[in-house]
Every structure is written in C-alpha cells, then in structure tokens.
Amino acid sequence: MSATVPTAISVDEAGAVLTIVRHGRTPLRAHAMWLRDRCECGDCRRSTTNERLLDQAALDPTTVIREASLSDSDDLMIVFSDGHQWTSGVGDVAVQIDPESDGPMGGRTRWPIGSFATFARSDLRDDVAVLEMLDRFVADGAVVVTGVEPSESGLRDTAGLIGQIQMTNYGPTWSFEASVDPVSEVESMHMLRMHTDLPYREQPAGVQLNLAISISSAGGASTFVDGYSMAEILREENPRAWDLLTSVHFEYPYLRSKVRLRGGGPLVGLDDVGHYGIVRRAPDLVGTPRVAAQDTADLYAAVRRWGEIVDDPANQIHVGLRPGELVIFDNHRLLHGRTAFTLQPGERRHLMGCYLEMDELRNTISVLRAASGGETR
Ligand SMILES: [Fe+2]
Structure with a gap:
C-alpha cells in the first residue's frame, strides 16, 4: 500500500465526519460510526484473538466525534460521544478508505526482470530468511x-x-x-503454450511448486511471463481492451470422466480493491x-492482442531447472509454459509439483512478519 502524507485533520460541525487532508491528494472522509467501529481497545476487541467484544450491529447510530487530534508522529486520537477514546496511526486509517488506488x-x-531471485534451501533455516x-x-x-x-x-x-499442500x-x-x-x-516433447493451471476451478491454486527430479535432456526450459505486467502493457495501449479483459466472464469447462468442473472468471481478474x-x-x-453483442468484436480483438503479448518470447523468462532445483511461482499471476525438446535414448525429463492456496502464503507471511515485530495486528 502506498504511504499517505497527512497534513491536517478536521471534524465537521455535527461531529459526524472526520476529514484527513493530505499533500497533493484527495482528502479522505471517515464517518464517526466507522471510526468508532475500528476501535481495537480491550473493551472492543479481545487482545489475544482480536475477536469482537463490541457488536457491530449494536453500534449507537447517534455516535459523533467529540474531539480529534493528530500528533507530530501521525497518531490520530479521537474521543467519541459515548466517552470512548482511541488512538491509531492515521496512515492505517487512511489506507483502509483511500479511494485512490x-x-x-x-x-x-513490473516486469521485465532479468531473472528470478535464487535461494539455497540450506539457507532457509530461520524465519528471517524464509520471510525474505x-x-x-x-x-x-x-x-x-x-x-x-x-x-x-x-x-x-x-x-x-x-x-499446507492443497489437494486438487x-x-x-x-x-x-x-x-x-x-x-x-504435458508428457509430450512439444512446446507447451503459456497457461495458468486450474483455471476451471472457482479458486485456482495460488502457489505452485515445480521440482526437477531428473533432467538429462537438452531443451525443455520452463517459460514464465507475468500476466500482471502484461496486462499493464494492454492497459496503456488500449484501455477499452483492458476493461473488457478484466470484466468479461469466461467459462472454463473441464470435462473428464471423474472431474467435471466449470469454474471461470475474467481472463485477468481484479480483486476488491482494484x-x-x-x-x-x-x-x-x-x-x-x-x-453483450455490442462488445463481442472488441472483446475478441482484446483476447487476440492479449495472446500476442503473453506469447511474445521477448516478454518471457526461461528457467532451465537442474535436478534438485525448484521454482515457486504465483499461479494467479504468472503464466507458464515450456519450450520443445527431444528425448534421446536413455534421456529423462521428470518433474514433480504441488499447489498451495494463496491464503497459506499470506498467512505465513503475516505470522512471520508479526513474529519479527513488523506488524502489530
Ligand atoms: Fe501447467
């Protein structure tokens, strides 16, 4: 999240709305009830688990701000009409309501990047190294x-x-x-086109690990391209195409004898904060x-252009994994593929992999960060 630069606060006459004025940015407005609801004190939240003690549905609709001040260290202090008082970093408040994404x-x-950062497994022995x-x-x-x-x-x-590994x-x-x-x-020696895995699931796995077990063939490098950075290219050259690509739902039927899934979504999905x-x-x-019929021609043109961008080798990174080397990649973000190769007699190309939900990664990062003192909540 971007840092905010607060300069001043003010409260309207009725005490209903707090305004945070920031250098060069749109002022932020926060309602008294919303601010009261955010309180994390021992009366409003259990300190051990962060569970609510203040029922959101029981918030007094007549709540107003009686007093508000901003310290030199950007701590916002508010006293409410029920006598309750809290202090919070104004940046934390702003980031939650900032309409400017x-x-x-x-x-x-944003890609291009030269290559992926490499870590030796033997160095990943403590929380700091894993968090890095x-x-x-x-x-x-x-x-x-x-x-x-x-x-x-x-x-x-x-x-x-x-x-935890995700079962699929x-x-x-x-x-x-x-x-x-x-x-x-996938078992052939053909080139594999750039793709994401499990697009037919409502929630495709977010993290994928591919480990080289035995590679003795020439060629067959794994290829990766950043879908997010490529979408930025499209956004800059054709906003209309970007709008369609990020909003139109595509079905993804996957029909096999034991698996019949029909998840789907936009080709480039956005989350709830954009x-x-x-x-x-x-x-x-x-x-x-x-x-809609009137959007169809533009949509197919956008899909064609999107394909040209992600399939362009100039935008891709090639990783030639050797046995014992593993790539961890974001299956929500990166598309991956493989260059063609030819197996000679006696040669092998054996890979293993697994998936994890993105929540596993987010959880681990948050836990490690909190343990290192980088997060208070
Ligand atoms: Fe794949």
Whole structure:
C-alpha cells in the first residue's frame, strides 16, 4: 500500500465526519460510526484473538466525534460521544478508505526482470530468511530454490516452508515424466503454450511448486511471463481492451470422466480493491465469454492482442531447472509454459509439483512478519 502524507485533520460541525487532508491528494472522509467501529481497545476487541467484544450491529447510530487530534508522529486520537477514546496511526486509517488506488500492480514489481531471485534451501533455516524469500516471491511472482532433495519428500519439505499442500484433482502432488509415447500434451516433447493451471476451478491454486527430479535432456526450459505486467502493457495501449479483459466472464469447462468442473472468471481478474487478482489462461480449455453483442468484436480483438503479448518470447523468462532445483511461482499471476525438446535414448525429463492456496502464503507471511515485530495486528 502506498504511504499517505497527512497534513491536517478536521471534524465537521455535527461531529459526524472526520476529514484527513493530505499533500497533493484527495482528502479522505471517515464517518464517526466507522471510526468508532475500528476501535481495537480491550473493551472492543479481545487482545489475544482480536475477536469482537463490541457488536457491530449494536453500534449507537447517534455516535459523533467529540474531539480529534493528530500528533507530530501521525497518531490520530479521537474521543467519541459515548466517552470512548482511541488512538491509531492515521496512515492505517487512511489506507483502509483511500479511494485512490495505488494502481492494479498493488506495489508488485513490473516486469521485465532479468531473472528470478535464487535461494539455497540450506539457507532457509530461520524465519528471517524464509520471510525474505516470500517477500521476493510476492514482489516478482516467483523464486527459485536450489539444493532441494530431488524427491517427493524434498518437494514437501520446501512446500512446508509456506504452508499446507492443497489437494486438487491431480492429488496432493503430481509427477510427470516426458515420454516418446505420451498420453497427454504435458508428457509430450512439444512446446507447451503459456497457461495458468486450474483455471476451471472457482479458486485456482495460488502457489505452485515445480521440482526437477531428473533432467538429462537438452531443451525443455520452463517459460514464465507475468500476466500482471502484461496486462499493464494492454492497459496503456488500449484501455477499452483492458476493461473488457478484466470484466468479461469466461467459462472454463473441464470435462473428464471423474472431474467435471466449470469454474471461470475474467481472463485477468481484479480483486476488491482494484489490484490484479486471478489470471486465467488455457487456450485449449477456455469456453465462451458472457458478453453483450455490442462488445463481442472488441472483446475478441482484446483476447487476440492479449495472446500476442503473453506469447511474445521477448516478454518471457526461461528457467532451465537442474535436478534438485525448484521454482515457486504465483499461479494467479504468472503464466507458464515450456519450450520443445527431444528425448534421446536413455534421456529423462521428470518433474514433480504441488499447489498451495494463496491464503497459506499470506498467512505465513503475516505470522512471520508479526513474529519479527513488523506488524502489530
Ligand atoms: Fe501447467
């Protein structure tokens, strides 16, 4: 979130609305009831669990502000009509009601980036090191971990730094080995187009781990592109195309004998504060959009242009994983694929992977940050 620069506060005559005036930005207005509701004191919230002691539905509708002041250190102090008083950092208040979004990237790194940051598994032994890696993941969309035992237990060990593995229709972990006689495209030696995994789920897994178990073939590098940064390119060159791509719902039917899922959403989803959320792309699975006739031609043009941008090799990062190397990437944000390769007699290409919900990552980051004193709540 962006930092705010408060300069002054004022309260209207009735005591109903507090205004925070900031340098060069739209003033923020907060209602007395909302401010009263935010109180985190021991009478309003249980200090151990943050559970409510003040019932939101029982807030007095006649609540007004009797007194408000801003300290030199930007602490906002308010006294309410019920005699209650609280103090809070004004920045924390502002960030919750700021209508000026900091842009859809939400503070993440805009690509191009040269390569993914690399961390040795042996260095990820304490909370500070793990938090540094996870912060890098959030900023860039992916990190590489080296020195992982090339086995399922090595995969589970690194996943355990983030949280619980998510069970999907592929099981808790998946494993595939390239074959000269493949059942599916992923087991073939063909190039795999840039895609996201599980777009047919209402909530696709947010974090994906791919570990190289045995690689002895030339070629077959994993390719990645940042859907968020690519959406920014589209937004800048054609806002109308961006609007359609971020709002029109696409069906994603996935119909197999034991799996019949029909989740879906915009190709580039936004979250509830306007930051990029879930990107869905699987050209071989995508269904039809729910689009008005008058928007259809523009939408298909937007989809075509979007495809050109994400499939452009100039926008992609290639990662040639060696055995024991693992890439952790954001499956809501990055699209991934693979370059073509040729297996010679005796050569192998074996990868294992798993998924975690994005909540696991967010939880771990928040817990580690709180433990390091970086967060009070
Ligand atoms: Fe995939």
